[in-house]
Amino acid sequence: MWADLKRDVRYAIRILIKNPGFSAVAMLTLALGIGATSAIFSLVGNILLRPLSYPASDQLVSLVQSYSQIGLDNWRLSPADFSLYKDQNSSFRSLAAYWVTGINLTGIATPERLVAAQTTADFFKVLGVDPILGRTFAVDEDTHGRNNVCVLSYSFWERHFNKDRQVIGKVMVLNNSAVQVIGVMPGWFNFPSNTTEIWMPLEFNSQASHPYFLTAIARLKPGIHPQSAQSETTRTLWSASMQNPHLVARNEPPPPGADLKTVVVPLKESIVGKTAIPLLILQSAVAFILLIACANIANLFLTRTTARARDVALCYALGCTPFRVLKQLLTESLLLALCGAIPGILLAWAGVKALGRMMADDIPRIDEVGINGSVLLFTLGVAVVTGLLTGILPALRTMRLGLKEGLNETQRGRSGGSGGWMKAGLVGGQLALSLVLLVGAGLMLKSLQRMIAVQPGFESEKVLTMLLPVVKYKYPSPREAVQFYRTLKFELSAIPGVSSVSVTTNIPFSGEENLDGYIVEGHEPPQGTEPTQAELHTVSPDYFKTMGISLLRGRDFQHTDEANTPAVAIVDQTLANKFWPDGNALEKRIETTGDQNWMMIVGVVNGVKDKNLAEDMQPHLYFPHGQDPQLRMYLAVRTTGAPLTISSAIRNKIRELDPEIPVYAVRPLTDVIRQSLYRQKLVDGLLGSFAVVALALSVIGIYGVISIYVTSRTREFGIRMAVGAQPRDVLYSVLKQGLLLVGIGIGAGLLGAFLLTKTISSLLYNVSETDLVVYTVVPLLLAIVAIAACYFPARRAAKTDPVVALRYE
Numbered sequence: 001m002w003a004d005l006k007r008d009v010r011y012a013i014r015i016l017i018k019n020p021g022f023s024a025v026a027m028l029t030l031a032l033g034i035g036a037t038s039a040i041f042s043l044v045g046n047i048l049l050r051p052l053s054y055p056a057s058d059q060l061v062s063l064v065q066s067y068s069q070i071g072l073d074n075w076r077l078s079p080a081d082f083s084l085y086k087d088q089n090s091s092f093r094s095l096a097a098y099w100v101t102g103i104n105l106t107g108i109a110t111p112e113r114l115v116a117a118q119t120t121a122d123f124f125k126v127l128g129v130d131p132i133l134g135r136t137f138a139v140d141e142d143t144h145g146r147n148n149v150c151v152l153s154y155s156f157w158e159r160h161f162n163k164d165r166q167v168i169g170k171v172m173v174l175n176n177s178a179v180q181v182i183g184v185m186p187g188w189f190n191f192p193s194n195t196t197e198i199w200m201p202l203e204f205n206s207q208a209s210h211p212y213f214l215t216a217i218a219r220l221k222p223g224i225h226p227q228s229a230q231s232e233t234t235r236t237l238w239s240a241s242m243q244n245p246h247l248v249a250r251n252e253p254p255p256p257g258a259d260l261k262t263v264v265v266p267l268k269e270s271i272v273g274k275t276a277i278p279l280l281i282l283q284s285a286v287a288f289i290l291l292i293a294c295a296n297i298a299n300l301f302l303t304r305t306t307a308r309a310r311d312v313a314l315c316y317a318l319g320c321t322p323f324r325v326l327k328q329l330l331t332e333s334l335l336l337a338l339c340g341a342i343p344g345i346l347l348a349w350a351g352v353k354a355l356g357r358m359m360a361d362d363i364p365r366i367d368e369v370g371i372n373g374s375v376l377l378f379t380l381g382v383a384v385v386t387g388l389l390t391g392i393l394p395a396l397r398t399m400r401l402g403l404k405e406g407l408n409e410t411q412r413g414r415s416g417g418s419g420g421w422m423k424a425g426l427v428g429g430q431l432a433l434s435l436v437l438l439v440g441a442g443l444m445l446k447s448l449q450r451m452i453a454v455q456p457g458f459e460s461e462k463v464l465t466m467l468l469p470v471v472k473y474k475y476p477s478p479r480e481a482v483q484f485y486r487t488l489k490f491e492l493s494a495i496p497g498v499s500s501v502s503v504t505t506n507i508p509f510s511g512e513e514n515l516d517g518y519i520v521e522g523h524e525p526p527q528g529t530e531p532t533q534a535e536l537h538t539v540s541p542d543y544f545k546t547m548g549i550s551l552l553r554g555r556d557f558q559h560t561d562e563a564n565t566p567a568v569a570i571v572d573q574t575l576a577n578k579f580w581p582d583g584n585a586l587e588k589r590i591e592t593t594g595d596q597n598w599m600m601i602v603g604v605v606n607g608v609k610d611k612n613l614a615e616d617m618q619p620h621l622y623f624p625h626g627q628d629p630q631l632r633m634y635l636a637v638r639t640t641g642a643p644l645t646i647s648s649a650i651r652n653k654i655r656e657l658d659p660e661i662p663v664y665a666v667r668p669l670t671d672v673i674r675q676s677l678y679r680q681k682l683v684d685g686l687l688g689s690f691a692v693v694a695l696a697l698s699v700i701g702i703y704g705v706i707s708i709y710v711t712s713r714t715r716e717f718g719i720r721m722a723v724g725a726q727p728r729d730v731l732y733s734v735l736k737q738g739l740l741l742v743g744i745g746i747g748a749g750l751l752g753a754f755l756l757t758k759t760i761s762s763l764l765y766n767v768s769e770t771d772l773v774v775y776t777v778v779p780l781l782l783a784i785v786a787i788a789a790c791y792f793p794a795r796r797a798a799k800t801d802p803v804v805a806l807r808y809e
Helices: 002-018 020-049 079-087 123-127 154-161 226-243 267-302 305-317 322-358 373-406 420-452 478-493 543-547 573-579 643-657 669-676 678-712 714-722 727-763 772-798 802-806
Strands: 060-067 072-075 092-106 112-119 149-152 171-174 177-184 198-201 215-220 260-266 463-469 498-504 515-520 533-539 551-554 568-572 589-592 599-605 620-624 632-639 664-668
Touching (some): 002 322, 020 267, 020 322, 020 373, 020 678, 060 267, 079 226, 092 123, 092 463, 112 123, 123 215, 215 226, 226 260, 267 373, 267 420, 267 678, 305 322, 322 373, 420 678, 463 669, 478 498, 478 632, 498 543, 543 632, 568 573, 573 620, 599 620, 678 714, 678 727, 714 727, 714 802
Parallel strands (some): 112 198, 149 177, 533 620, 568 599
Antiparallel strands (some): 060 072, 060 260, 092 112, 092 171, 149 198, 463 664, 498 533, 515 533, 515 589, 551 599, 568 620, 589 599
16 A cells, blocks of 8 residues: 555656646645635634633633613623622632723833733632742732732733743832732733733622622533523522612612523633634635635646546556546645645745734734644645545546547547536636625625714814823822813913813723613603613813814803712713603703712713714713712823824823823824724725635636637637638637636525625624625626636637648648
8 A cells, every 4th residue: 555655646746747837836726725724724723613721611601790671781790799609609619700900000210001900819710820930819818908919921021020030029019009929920821801911909899789890700610501500690690689689780679571690601702702703704715715726726637637538548458446546646636735735834824923913902812823733734634625626526537538538549639628517617616606705705895884984973083092090199089180180181282283182081992881870850760670871971171172072052061060069961962862852951860870969961962982883872971070080081182283293292291290190092093993993804804805816716717717618629610710600600609608607607606695695794784795786796797807717718719720720630
């Protein structure tokens, strides 16, 4: 067996070397298909398929709450909720909670804002991860007075301490508190987010039923399924809420039949859930490209079947069995595919590096992606399957020609004329797969175009935003914080190029949210139902002017709206239309369920989109900063020119007022919006690129088949023209054959697109998966390009010289 294999490989190498043009084209085509497939598989395999890096990671789950009646599908926990689940369950071996926040690092030359995870003491125990230096949190280090310790990420340790192994015991100043370093985590560990730099114990109060800011993670006991844990914790939640409504509903027990529940899902699913569909779509797209490449190579092999049939016939005559001949022919295609896999791996490596840079902050687990052993094994498997797919049909066709046809003298000169129906079928399949990709890309691009055209309700041009995380120790009273921001606003307004300045607790598209229930006087919710939710913003005067949000009725906030004046609020048009569609919201009263204090509505502003451009506008409720003092505020500055040109002047002015405030997340508002579309743009761009590659391969395929068709009928065309046929008759004959292939391919492609594009419906905005324009324009475009590919060989056939064509006869 090994001797036969060696002879087959040596013979295959000689054949490939003998036909360098054929070999080069085939290998490059396969390298493109295999490389793209392997690159996307490295994302799918490492992000979606590979288990998390924690011990027994299949036992890890994430736990949040859901209450659909009030619009909360991913509701975090209060400390009291978490304590309830921790004390009253039989499903979890251990349970921990965390929340991601920002921490000011001072005491260094330039203050920094760090991304910190504040956790309960069992956080690292639940995950089962040990530090590479020092230790993690002790049992009681999440209590007041004992929580001034921290654990560093590997990247932070490398950047700030140059990997000093004596870092344990050193002290950093975080939010003006001396915090001792007790450990350093491994380089691969960054949970709960790609940007986590430091972990600190959460000062935990198990009696606090508000606010709802915690996410819980748990390790299931052996044999417990997440669904069982969800059922148990939901029963626990219902039982407790009847006794203490503030655990869940904040004012009264949930009514019978309410969809209040806990949601327990595998931790990996909670991390990568939103990434799964786009990655699987891309994996399907590159699989289509690989199939199209295989069809192209199979067609190239089919062009050589007649010439190879003579060699096969001699092998039969010398006593070879059909199976022995099949092995030899498949060895060639397998060797060709394996040779194509080598540059394919290099293309995959380069693609993964590029995708890693583009997706660094947007895709979970992207830092775990690479060309590892599983990807290499997958590439080898793809190469073997590709070799079989490209070689099996041509090999069977060659064998079927048999001894009689192989030695038949009349076969001479007809190289490439055999297997016509196979070639036609392969080209039709290529066109169908290309059409599916083109339709999918067309739908996604049209969706993106419509999303970009959406008006978010504010003017993002020429607005610079940044985060100012003022800390309480510097401004212990609310009045001092308000005064700092007023002084800052006054100073910044004097900078040339500044049009207006304001501060707000949140800016649109930042990814943050602050939801609470609200009640309108005279429109109280019926007994047993919960108030709907609104997005809450605390803003300074001139916020709406700075953001370009239209004031429709009433007045803006004023500096006289302070704690000792009547409470006021501004609502957006979305909220106002819900309760006063034909009336006036001014001077009506409203309150939130979190702070039941009636406020008078003094203004109505235009509705805005906060989370993404595809969302429906949600109700917004605005409070004046003077009546709702907050420390951590975003600064918004409207400029007369390019926003970044005055960023240095703004930084210097902030540093003059308070050198310990780190200026963080300095970005034009247009960049903030652009970042919210980044993932969709990337997916759309990749899918569009794959569709173009598929179209190019398909056009090459149909051009090659029609060219071979013309070559095989050259003598026939010569005879027909010698007896009086016109060039247009020959042209029409060839075009008819091409149009038949195009029609079959487009018909099959439309059916496939109709069935498969339903999978991307969740990614489309204001576009149907059966959009008439896309389903009309894309097939028309494909038909025009394919007919153009048929036309040039047809024109060559029409110019056939009968004398030259018949010279051999």
